Amino acid sequence: MAIGYSIILGVVGLVTFVHGEVIVYGAFTGFYTLLLSRGNVALALLAGFAASWILGVVVNKICYQPFQQRGREVALIATIGLSITLRSSAQVLFGTQQKFMPDMFQNRFFALGDIRIAYTQVFVFAVVFGLCLLLQRIITKTYFGMALRAVSMNKKAAALLGLDVNRAILLGNALACGLGGISGVLLGMYYNAIHPLMGASMAMKAFTATVFGGLGSITGAAIGGFLLGIFENFAVAMLSSGYRDIVAFLILIAVLIAKPSGIMGRRGVELS
């Protein structure tokens, strides 16, 4: 999820508030597909990806494209507006109740000594890991990936070299949202439950992980997400579970103050 966020930030050069809602819509699409297809997980992931991809295109049309010539604050405001609208619509569409995700492994697990590991956890981890590798390849090896990186470094120069900047931004954003949708489905499987309001805090965490790891760096986003998870669990162990969410915000502020480029950041993407 943080990885999807990192692409948006790096490529579009924008902070988005809609990502949480993208995750929610992806998760619900996956959930309904899972119900309809009687537990076909691959189909659910694909549906989540597709739905969020479409949503990403919509977000791009509403929030980014009209405001490219204006300040980034304007686009940020637009994403806030869209985020509120989508979140409330989600409550109307999907109801305010929690939905329980069927577990495809019937809660089976295997034991490693004293540690019990559920198959679902393994599956989620494997998918995430696979996606990371795939994404890394796309970004570094393919033409599309190179276009994305070029645009994220310098839009004008990329345009001068004959790249269709708008198209790259559109695709990058759609891809990022699609990944968000997959992560929504995966999160639903991991926690066994999804909720229309679960997006907001997750988007903040994704953002924190991205900033923490370094804007625009995929490896950084992965490491940032991992470290954030560890810190949060430390906080829960030492204080109380209520303080879990505070940790993310404290880290966010601390990183922004101390080292805005993040741990793996490259210069130039931050503060401009």
Place this chain on the structure above:
Amino acid sequence: MKPARKSIVLIGLGAVISLAIPLFLKNEYLLRVATIALLYVLLASSLNIINGYSGQFNIGHAGFYCIGAYTSAILAKKFGLSFWVLLPIGGFAAATSSFLLGIPTLRLKGIYFAMTTLGFSEIVRLTVLNWQSLTRGPMGIPGIPSPELLGMQFRSNAHFYYLILGINALMLFLTSRVLGSRIGRAWSAIREDEAAAQAMGIEVFRFKLLNLAYGAFWAGIAGCFYASFASFISPDSFTLDEGFSMLAMVLLGGQGTLLGPILGATFLTILSETFRTIAQYRLIIYGVAILLTIHLRPQGIAGSVFLRQIETARESFQVSFTKESEVDVSYS
């Protein structure tokens, strides 16, 4: 001469209408809505001081509001302090907290500062939620005493209406004075071009901090009023969405105008109150309002075309600037 006379007429008209409302509105519910609308006028105006005049981008205004409300509620319950003492205390508590936020983070630009204000707002809310020994956490604080003046208790909605009207009038008067002074002009200069302002000898950081504290002060006062008006507060009243609602009001009305937040807050409060029965649609209204405003009329209802011209002028400047830096890159 003429615009001045026009604004005097406008102010007079506004004063007469707002003073007369309780005489005609006998319905308690409608009067309550009017009071809430005025509360949001205060909040949106205080946010506008920060966002509209010095160009900081604060999206976590609910945090200051929360601090003001909880400070006064706790002090009122524990020490029985009177409302009139708590009003400034709530304001100063919020202003002090704004120093805590502002000193480390104000040198961040635009969206990064925005993210820290958002984080701040959530930290405040979560702390209130978890610090149960002091704030009773999710249960909230009930039974906050209502204010008293010359032996008279503020009970009815009309009393509270006049109280918040008075606070608003004071805020608008003071703010218009401040904005006309050297301080206010420094804020506008920072908004238009920070580097140029610094070159003209304005201590940018100090004035930004002052601006943030001034805006937070009035949000704290609004919180204090809310605590005694509702007589019950809980962390649920100070979510991020609350801050976003204020942002929507400021944007819809027009940033950087005194009139804008008044219009925006009144309009949106009444509109969302009309749809009260379907609570889920309330936030949709705010979201759509934000989107429509920035697409159709970015300067807001009351915003002038003039602001827009400045914006485009600044853009062309930035474009030429980036072009030069690109040339530098290609040579190095």
